[in-house]
Structures are given as C-alpha cells and as structure tokens.
Amino acid sequence: MLDIFRGLKNLIKVTYVHIDSPVFRLHYSITAMILIAFSLIVTTRQYVGNPIDCIHTKDVPEDVLNTFCWIHSTYTIKSAFNKTVGVEVPHKGIDNSKAKAEDKKCYMYYQWVCFCLFFQAILFYTPRWLWKNWEGGKIHALLMVLDVGVCSEIEKKQKKKLLLDYLWENLCFHNWWAYRYYLCELLSLCNVVGQMFLMDRFFDGAFITFGIDVLRFMESDQEDRWDPMIYIFPRMTKCTFHKFGVSGEVERLDSVCILPLNVVNEKIYVFLWFWFLILTVLTAGCVLYRVVIIVSPRMRVYLLRLRFRLVAREAIETVVRRSRMGDWFLFYMLGDNVDCVIFRDVMHELAARLAHHHRDVIDA
Template sequence: MLDIFRGLKNLVKVSHVRIDSSIFRLHYSLTVMILLAFSLIVTTRQYVGNPIDCIHTKDIPEDVLNTYCWITHTYLVISSFHKQVGRDVPHFGVDKMPTDESDMKVYKYYQWVCFCLFFQAILFYIPRWLWKNWEGGKIQALMMDLDVGIIPDMEKKQKKKLLVDYLHDNIRQHNWWAYRYFFCELLALGNVIGQMFLMDKFFEGEFLTFGIKVLRLSEEDEERRVDPMVKIFPRMTKCIFRKGGPSMNIETHDALCILPLNVVNEKIYIFLWFWFLVLGFLSALTICYRFVVFVSPRIRGFILGSRFRLLSQDVIQTLVKKSRLGDWFLFYMLGQNIDSIIFKILY
C-alpha cells in the first residue's frame, strides 16, 4: 500500500514556487492524492479480496452467480431493519424475499465507487489547472532566482532593477490577474460543497447526515439502534437470480451475498465526510478573508506588515496607497517567494 502513496506523491508534487495559498493547495495536492489512493485501493484485490461472494446452489456456477449479482444489484429488506439480529433475522436487513418491491432497498453503487472517486479527484484538480494556466508563470518569471540569498552582487542588482522596472511600469494593471485567483478559490469552495451533494445523490440521500449519525450511534439504545455504516454499506445482502428451467419455466434463486469491499468503503466515506467538512470550513474562512482584504486597504497594509516585518511602515503605506488590490496580491506572492532581505531592498 505504501507503494501506491509513493507513486501518487510524485503525481501531485507541489512546486517550490508558491502561486497560491496553503488552503488552496490542500484541494489539489493532499485531497487529490487521497481520492486517487482510495480509488486504487478499492480496485486492488490484494487489499480487499473478492468484491462479492454469494452462497450458491449446485444449479448455478459460483462465478456466474457472483458476476451476475455484482453487475446488477443486491438488496436488503427495509421492514426488517429494526428486527433484532440473531433472533429475528440472521443479519441486518436480511429477511425472506418481500412481495412488495417498495420494501426492497437496492444497492447498485458499489461497482461505481472507484470511478466516482477518480472523478472526484479530477474535479478537485480543476481549480488548480485553471489558475496555473491563468497565472502563466508570472511569479516564477519575476523571481529571477532572487529566492536564493547568496548570488553575485552584479547579477543581484541587474535582476532587482528589472523587477523594479516591471512593477513600476505595470502598476495598477494586475487586478484581473488577482481576480482570477480569487475566482479559483471560490470555485474550490463550491467544489467541496457540490461534492457533498454529489455523494449524497450517489448514496440516495444518505450521505449528508452520515457523519452525524455515526457520532450519535454511541448514544442510542444498543438493542434498537441502526448502524448507519451497515445501512449504507451492508456486509451481507441478498440477490435474486432468475433462470429458465428445462421447460422454460422461470426458476428464482434468492442468494445470500457477502460484500467484503464495503468494509473498506465505509471507512473511506466516513473519512471523506469529515475531511470535506474540515476542508469546506477552512475554504469558507479563506473566502471571508479575501472579502475583507478586497474591501479594506488598511487590512492589506496590516497583512503586509505582519507578514514581512523587515518592511517599514512608510513603505507599506506607500504601497497600499499607490497600488490596487491586484498589485497588493502580486507584492504579497513575490514576498512569499523572494528572499526576505532582497524583498526589503526592493521597496
């Protein structure tokens, strides 16, 4: 399993040039790596074994029954959810075949889990892809290796002059560039919220309250409580297999199936529920922070002063008064990448 994470680490390797915030990097680096790793894990038999094993009769080959139940669906009996396991039913939701189809909770999502996780990883990377193309390598081009403190004086003077000339000639012309980044941060927040609803749709309205139900489980009566993880990710289900007999009479076989893959799936999605909640909260705070920066020049000056303490207050106030939001954002990102001593001398 460690080999999977080592390979994914190179895939989502973060550049040493900082063109975004640490919260934004959580979306396209750590979250993408987690989703891709989960997608690979659920498709690898080495870690979870066979995805489904059904108790079969001699009339039906084992592989045929397993394949059929996997590619179609399995089900549980809704009316038996509150029956006591071991006394009324052998397993949670496993009861005799109901006469009414509305009493059947059908499970057909499990063969799509790996594809859904992979699709989610792509969605999380889209804001990064957009910003990387819109940013166009501007920060790296303006750095000119000034992130290295020890360089020849002549070379340092030439590069500083080039950078100062660019900033002077293009003052008040970076708003649109900064707005694109702020849009990508807003898109990242919308993606997290949207993915919560996407997974809720995927699990037929059971996901949004999934984590809350898991936390409340310990407070409920042990004999009456229904484990939400077993309800969404059952380990034992039933499958109906029909075939034509010798005289073409339909024979119905009600098989009992084990889904070992759901032991992994439940851990994956309870982790994702809490992770998306934390990531959404941090992203929402970031958007609030951007809004305050957008409306308050005084806050921009305070942020520059607290982040780059070598700059004098007179320099900071001059920068804020003579520049716009986009210029401030460019100054801030350059300060994140350029050596602090050189950055002080620039201004």
C-alpha cells in the same frame, strides 16, 4: 502495495515557488492524492478481497452467480434493519423476499465507487489547472533566483532593478490577474460543497448527515445501536436469480451475498465526510478573507505589516495607498517567495519612487 502509490508522489511534491495559498493547495494536492489512492485501493481486489461472494446452489455455478449479482446489483429489506438479529432475521437488512417493492433498497452504486472517486479527484484538480494556466509562470519569472538571496552583489542589484522596474511600469495592471485567482478559490469552495451533494445523490440521500449519524451511533448505548454505515454500505445483501427449471418453468433463486468491499468503502466515506467538512470551513474562511481584502485597503496594509516585519510601515502604507488590490496580491506572493531582505529593499525603493513621483505631480 507501495508500488501502486509511488506515482502519486508528484501530487505532493515540494515546490519552492508558491503561487497560491495553503488552503488552495489542500484541494489539488492532498485531497486529489487521497481520492486517487482510495480509488486504487478499491480497484485493487487482491488487497481487499473479492468484491462479492454469494451463497450458491448446485444448480448455479459460483462464478456465474457472483458475476450476475455484482453486475445487476443486490438489495436489502428496509424493515429488516429494525429487527433483532438471530431472532427475527439472520442479518441486518436480510428478510423474506416477498416484501413490498417500496420496502426494498437496491444497491447499484458500489460498482461505480472507484470511478466516482477518480472523477472527484479530477474535479478537485480543475481549479489548480485553471489557475496554473492563467498565472502563466509570472511569479517564477519575476523571482530570477531571488528566493535564495545567495548571489553576487552585482547580480543581485541587477535582478532587483529588473523586478523593481517591472513593478513600477506595471503598477495598477494586476487586478484581473488577482481576480482570476480569487475565482479559482471560489470554484474550490463550490466544488467541495457540490461534491457533498453529489455524493448525497450518489448514495440515495444518505450522505449529507452520514458523519453526524456515525457519531450518534458511537455515542449511543450498545442496546440501542443501529449502525448507519451498514444501511449505506451493507455487508450482507440479497440477490434474485431466475433460470429455467427441469420442466421448463421459470425458477426463482434467492441468494444471500457478502460484500467485503463495503467494509473498505464505509471507512473511506466516513473519512471523506469529515475531511470535506474541514475543507469547506477552511475554504469558506479563505473566500471571506479575500472579500475583506478586496473592500478594505486598511486590511491590506495590516496584513503586509503582519507578514513582512522587515519592511517599514511607511513604505507599506505608501505602496498600498498608491497601488490597487491586484498589485497587493502580487506583492504578497512575491514576499512569500523572495528572500526577505531582498523583498524589503524592493519595497523600500518602490515606495521611495512612488513618493517622489507623487511630489513631482504635485509640483507640476
């Protein structure tokens, strides 16, 4: 089983150059890996059992009935979920098949769960793919092995000068670059919220409140319990098979089917409901944080001071005051990757150059 997940390690490989935030990495790394792993678990039948087993008669072979019911879907009777098991009905949702059509709940989605999970993983990785192409390796190119800080003084001085010259010559030209990253974070928020509604549509409007219903079920009295997981992912369903009888008349065979795969599906989607909720809250907070950064230069100064305490306050204020929001984002990304002492020296030299240029402008 471990061999199946060996290929997923590339999604969570440790990279020493960070070009995005930790919350953003939760989307394309952890969440995408989880979704692909769940998709593999569902598709690997030998680890979770047969997806469907139907009670058959001698007139219909077992393999034929199982295949038919898996392909054409099964159903339950809605009113039978409220009846007493062992007295009125044999199982929750199983009752007389002569019920009205509107009382039947068909389950046509369980065949598509593995494909849906894989598609969701692609959607979670898409903002990362966009940002990686838009970023174009800028941070990695500017580092020049300055993230380690262990090199000769001559080499270190040359690389610091190259970095400083780039920042000086391209000051105020990074806004569009930063806004594209903020757009990717916004897309991540739209994706996780949209996927909640996508799954709600996928499960016939029963997913939005799924986690809350499960919590209520766990807290309710045992006598009053009604498991919402069984309603969305039933373990027992019914299947209707028609065939010609001996006399040439069409015969109807009602079969009861066991869906052991739904035991796995329900646990997967309970976890995903809570995980997506956590991601939504974290990403919404991250997007709000970006909005504050865009509109408040004072906040940019405070965040740089809070994150990089080796840099003098006057240097930070000078750099932020004479640069734009995109430059601040580049400084922050570089500070996360460059050795702290080297970053301090670069910021101090940039601030000194900016202050000197400002005095020259005033004198002129």
